[in-house]
Amino acid sequence: xxxxIKIKDxxxxxxxxxxxxxxxxxxxxxxxxxxxxxxxKGINMHIDRGEIVGIIGPSGAGKSTLLQHLNxxxxxxxGSIYIDGKSVIDEWDQKELKKFVGLLFQxxxxxxxxxxxxxxxxxxxxxxxxxxxxxxxxFKDFLEYFGYEYSFKDRLTYKLSGGEKRIVAFMSIIIYDPxxxxxxxxxxxxxxxxxxxxxxxxxxxVSSDRAVVLVSHDMDEILRLCxxxxxxxxxxxxxxxxxxxxxxxxxxxxxxxxxxxEIVRLYLxxxxxxxxxxxxxxxxxxxxxxxxxxxxxx
Amino acid sequence: MGPAVKLKDLYFKYSIHTDRSFILQxxxxxxxxxxxxxxAGRNGSGKSTLLKIIDxxYPPERGDIYIFGNLINEKxxxxxxxxxxxxxxxxxxxxxxxxxxxxLAFGLENAGLSPNKIKSIIEETxxxxxxxxxxDRRTDELSGGEKQLVALASVLAMKPDILLLDEPFSMINxxxxxxxLKIIENFVRGGKTVVLVSHNLETALxxxxxxxxxxxxxxxxxxxxxxxxGTPASLFERKAEYIESLGLRAPIAxxxxxxxxxxxxxxxxxxxxxxxxxxxxxxxxxxxxKK
Ligand SMILES: Nc1ncnc2c1ncn2[C@@H]1O[C@H](COP(=O)(O)OP(=O)(O)OP(=O)(O)O)[C@@H](O)[C@H]1O
Ligand SMILES: Nc1ncnc2c1ncn2[C@@H]1O[C@H](COP(=O)(O)OP(=O)(O)OP(=O)(O)O)[C@@H](O)[C@H]1O
Ligand SMILES: [Mg+2]
Ligand SMILES: [Mg+2]
Numbered sequence: 001x002x003x004x005i006k007i008k009d010x011x012x013x014x015x016x017x018x019x020x021x022x023x024x025x026x027x028x029x030x031x032x033x034x035x036x037x038x039x040x041k042g043i044n045m046h047i048d049r050g051e052i053v054g055i056i057g058p059s060g061a062g063k064s065t066l067l068q069h070l071n072x073x074x075x076x077x078x079g080s081i082y083i084d085g086k087s088v089i090d091e092w093d094q095k096e097l098k099k100f101v102g103l104l105f106q107x108x109x110x111x112x113x114x115x116x117x118x119x120x121x122x123x124x125x126x127x128x129x130x131x132x133x134x135x136x137x138x139f140k141d142f143l144e145y146f147g148y149e150y151s152f153k154d155r156l157t158y159k160l161s162g163g164e165k166r167i168v169a170f171m172s173i174i175i176y177d178p179x180x181x182x183x184x185x186x187x188x189x190x191x192x193x194x195x196x197x198x199x200x201x202x203x204x205x206v207s208s209d210r211a212v213v214l215v216s217h218d219m220d221e222i223l224r225l226c227x228x229x230x231x232x233x234x235x236x237x238x239x240x241x242x243x244x245x246x247x248x249x250x251x252x253x254x255x256x257x258x259x260x261x262e263i264v265r266l267y268l269x270x271x272x273x274x275x276x277x278x279x280x281x282x283x284x285x286x287x288x289x290x291x292x293x294x295x296x297x298x
Numbered sequence: 299m300g301p302a303v304k305l306k307d308l309y310f311k312y313s314i315h316t317d318r319s320f321i322l323q324x325x326x327x328x329x330x331x332x333x334x335x336x337x338a339g340r341n342g343s344g345k346s347t348l349l350k351i352i353d354x355x356y357p358p359e360r361g362d363i364y365i366f367g368n369l370i371n372e373k374x375x376x377x378x379x380x381x382x383x384x385x386x387x388x389x390x391x392x393x394x395x396x397x398x399x400x401x402l403a404f405g406l407e408n409a410g411l412s413p414n415k416i417k418s419i420i421e422e423t424x425x426x427x428x429x430x431x432x433x434d435r436r437t438d439e440l441s442g443g444e445k446q447l448v449a450l451a452s453v454l455a456m457k458p459d460i461l462l463l464d465e466p467f468s469m470i471n472x473x474x475x476x477x478x479l480k481i482i483e484n485f486v487r488g489g490k491t492v493v494l495v496s497h498n499l500e501t502a503l504x505x506x507x508x509x510x511x512x513x514x515x516x517x518x519x520x521x522x523x524x525x526x527x528g529t530p531a532s533l534f535e536r537k538a539e540y541i542e543s544l545g546l547r548a549p550i551a552x553x554x555x556x557x558x559x560x561x562x563x564x565x566x567x568x569x570x571x572x573x574x575x576x577x578x579x580x581x582x583x584x585x586x587x588k589k
């Protein structure tokens with residue numbers, strides 16, 4: 001079976017009961033809270049083995065709400081979700097599901113709850129039955145990969161910088177090697193080196209029986225990592241397709257409040273400056289190679 | 299009156315009990331009125347700590363802080379604090395549970411403003427930040443980007459003279475980014491001081507969004523010290539390697555032109571923005587075709 005995740009007609013409402021209105025606006029008409037209360041409206045989606053799929057869209061589009069459905073944190077109210085062929089509602093054991101699908105929260109503070117870094121990272125794998133020796137070994141490997149001393153394990157989690165927290169949150173998921181990684185803005189607030197390390201790690205990690213679902217507002221990152229993207233807006237999927245189609249479509253991106261990737265801006269500007277026949281490039285390396293060709297041809 | 303902010307020979311660590319060395323060391327920074335300064339640097343290099351020091355949340359271990367020329371002491375710290383607004387890196391630290399309107403009104407009520415005045419300030423703030431559709435919502439029931447915007451709005455409502463922004467773009471898309479940049483621009487035009495911490499030099503220094511706003515200065519932190527303090531132009535005319543050695547990602551035009559300069563054409567100039575890169579490439583093409 002090709003599909004790891006299948007989502008059918010999924011809708012979700014937070015049922016916001018919002019009547020604690022402030023005195024400053026009490027006599028104004030009620031805002032559109034109620035009409036908008038569906039955070040997801042009829043979502044259909046599939047994630048196949050071996051894929052890195054991007055989910056992009058403006059703030060409030062429903063991305064985080066959707067991701068939290070993928071490991072059972074939020075249960076479908078309407079519609080259904082199948083992971084590895086089994087329904088999340090009644091065919092998955094919830095603990096097994098959380099082991100199968102690792103979810104990185106948008107805000108690391110919502111995820112981190114242990115006092116010490118070491119305990120935070122060891123919590124899930126020990127809970128899922130990994131041996132303490134295995135956990136210690138991969139923990140050391142990940143610390144080394146991200147350039148931290150082993151003593152980092154003794155740091156207090158609430159005294160970390162923003163980027164350090166995000167890396168700790170990421171390590172605490174990747175360490176138990178779930179089959180699907182669901183990542184909500186994994187590189188927000190990471191510096192360029194850590195960002196690069198995380199991207200490389202994902203590229204190496206994904207293989208024919210795994211998948212990554214990635215939410216990011218960084219379109220260059222999406223372009224580089226994802227083979228396919230879904231654009232979410234107002235709780236609906238408004239567009240879906242191969243990354244190199246959607247992320248080169250300036251009008252589509254603009255309509256959905258999304259940035260044009262830097263490399264695409266460069267491409268578009270060259271195209272209108274006498275390089276009509278330039279072909280699409282996804283990475284800077286492709287671009288440099290193209291310049292080299294240009295130079296050699298002349 | 300002196301500069302908006304002056305930090306002199308400043309040292310800081312979080313707790314006297316820790317054996318760790320200083321988090322900030324030998325900091326000497328002056329921020330002028332009407333100046334827009336971008337701060338960047340590796341994770342853990344001390345950017346957020348520096349903003350909290352300027353916001354007068356923590357006292358330094360050693361060194362002096364002057365706000366608008368006044369040396370900060372126990373007596374004048376409360377007055378000085380009113381002129382400074384910090385938008386935290388994590389909006390949850392800032393937002394107290396309640397509705398968005400309550401959040402915006404909170405500081406204004408504490409400042410003792412009249413209900414009419416509060417109402418008009420809130421309306422104005424909601425307008426410039428574009429969060430009208432969120433005003434009746436509970437702050438703990440917003441999406442990540444919506445929270446960032448509300449946190450910003452609640453600081454703007456206080457009309458600070460010194461605005462400190464800790465990665466306000468980290469979870470938001472271009473429409474909101476443009477809105478925030480517009481707000482920064484108006485602030486700076488009005489003679490106020492804005493400090494922005496960001497990993498994305500391109501957006502921060504901003505030719506990306508065709509915005510006329512360009513940072514006056516950038517300060518790069520490295521392990522708690524100021525490693526670079528100068529204009530964006532003086533940073534970008536260096537090669538990509540230097541910028542990367544500071545743990546930063548050079549803008550795409552700098553990266554690509556450095557690569558061409560290094561491996562393809564030794565005479566190719568380092569370009570700081572996409573427009574000039576395209577111009578150079580067009581030249582390259584013309585030259586090559588004429589040969
Ligand atoms: N706990 C909650 N209670 C009520 N409404 C919520 C809650 N969380 C989110 N919402 C609303 O649901 C909608 C979707 O939010 P969601 O967090 O999924 O958006 P998002 O696409 O992740 O946005 P962002 O890019 O800003 O993180 C938004 O309108 C948001 O205000
Ligand atoms: N409350 C605290 N107590 C003790 N140490 C802290 C505290 N907050 C931060 N630190 C440490 O101080 C150093 C600087 O942290 P700071 O938050 O200023 O970094 P930053 O440059 O903002 O990083 P980031 O880009 O990750 O947000 C880091 O090593 C961090 O672990
Ligand atoms: Mg979100
Ligand atoms: Mg920080």
